[in-house]
Amino acid sequence: MLRIGDIKLHNGLILAPLAGITDSSFRKICKSFGVELVFTEMVSSEGIKRKTGRTIKYLYFNEVERPIGIQIFGSNAESMKEAARIIETDFHPDVIDINLGCPVKKVTKTGAGAALLKDLRKLEGIVKGVVSSVNIPVSAKIRLGWDKNNSIKVSKLLEDCGISFLIVHARRAKDGYNIKADWSVFERIKRNITIPLVANGDIEKPDDATYLLNEIGVDAIMIGRGAIGRPWVFGKMKDFIKHGRCSAEPTLHERIKVFLRQIELMEESIDEERTVRRIKKQISYYLKGIPETKNKTHEILTTKRLDKMVSLISGLISNTYIAGSRRLYPV
Ligand SMILES: Cc1cc2nc3c(=O)[nH]c(=O)nc-3n(C[C@H](O)[C@H](O)[C@H](O)COP(=O)(O)O)c2cc1C
Incomplete structure (x- = not known):
């Protein structure tokens, strides 16, 4: 069982943040199938700071969705701190996640998302700032690097910054989705940090879940595309983790x-x-x-x-x- 603050994950199943998909309705549906922690899509720290209606609407959630994490992105340490404070005070999620992996140009050209993997000094300032400005657990979601894999260095740095757990999407930013996620990195990262590690990238089948949890030893797994139009995947994974078998695909x-x-x-x-x-x-x-x-x-x-x-x-x-x-x- 994975414990993060007051959160207990018995099976280690987490829904990934997916822009345009993981709204309240989808989070609730996934919850009904047994996902144990859900995330909002990434929300702009600048928009939160300015309290613009268009941004704030992404922060609302229903109590039944708990435990829930709100993911923020940005490249300005002060705005990220301020956004985290607003989120904690006004919305009370269970986790705040920092997006350090988005490769989309609109985000990286502002220095946010995966671009921060190229500027570790800035990344450190942002993450330390967010961690110190709230009392709830803070997580970070990274890709393996920008164009080269610097995930061990970044993982250790993030642990030193005080995050409560680390989510790793096992591709570099420059890979987009063009290559298969490199699950071999999880074992190495796990050996180098003491905080819980969440594996992400191409996890779709129940035996992917048991392989990563039981054989590789990651603490939890995060599923994104494998749940779009297939939220029951969490029920199948849960059954497979618990009983070694699961039901057929629904009709x-x-x-x-x-x-x-x-x-x-x-x-x-x-x-x-x-x-x-x-x-x-x-x-x-x-x-x-x-x-x-x-x-x-x-x-x-x-x-x-x-x-x-x-x-x-x-x-x-x-x-x-x-x-x-x-x-x-x-x-
Ligand atoms: C449509 C879509 C939207 C996404 N939005 C976000 C996001 O808001 N924040 C984030 O950290 N990652 C986002 N991602 C990346 C996923 O969270 C996940 O890391 C990636 O898809 C790999 O996992 P998967 O193979 O299980 O999908 C998005 C991916 C997709 C396909």
Whole structure:
């Protein structure tokens, strides 16, 4: 069992921060399948400091989502400190995570995200500043380096800065997603630090989870793309970790029911326009590998109205969805 402050992780299953995906609805759905710690997507420290509505909305979460971490990014130590203080005081998450791995140009050109892996003095100032300005655990999420692998050096530095645990996405920034994650680094990093290590990158199958947890000895695993349109992956992993076996992939009917429940949760927390956009982003993941749904997917993607969209999605299952009794998966 992994303990971080008051947080206890029995199986070591964590949902990765995913911009545009891991909103409250998705976090709740993953929670219903057994994920033990979730993260918001990365939020700009400058936006938090200025309290701009567009940024602040990413910080809200529901108590049922706990334990939850809020991830921040930025390149200015004072803004990062201020943002962390605001988050702790006004939102009370269980963890604040510092993004040190985002390779997206919009972020790195400001010196934030993975760009900080090139400037360790600045990285140190930011991380020490955040750790000293809050009382809750602070974590850091890194890639292996910018263009060369300096992950051991960075891991030790981050431990010295006082973070409570380290999340490592096992690719360099320059790799994007073009190569397979290099899981061989986890063993080496683990030997060099004493704080808990969370492995991330290409973890998709239940036996990936047991391999990394039991054979490599990482303290927890973080799943990103493997959970998009497949939040039940956490249930499968949990069963495999506990019993050495797990259920088959859900049927189309079951998948759609999960997605409808997620849509319902989206409607509770975001407006219709954003709900429609998020459905479009995720529908093809939920229907992946089911060729019979191809035509309908096209129709769903070209629809603008939420009610029409929901009825088309419901129509994909033979046991037709009945409006008004949609609470099939209580979360
Ligand atoms: C759509 C998308 C959005 C992402 N957004 C974030 C983010 O906001 N913060 C972050 O640290 N990483 C982000 N990542 C990276 C993931 O958290 C994760 O590190 C990466 O996808 C590797 O893990 P995986 O193979 O399990 O997906 C994002 C990745 C994707 C695909």
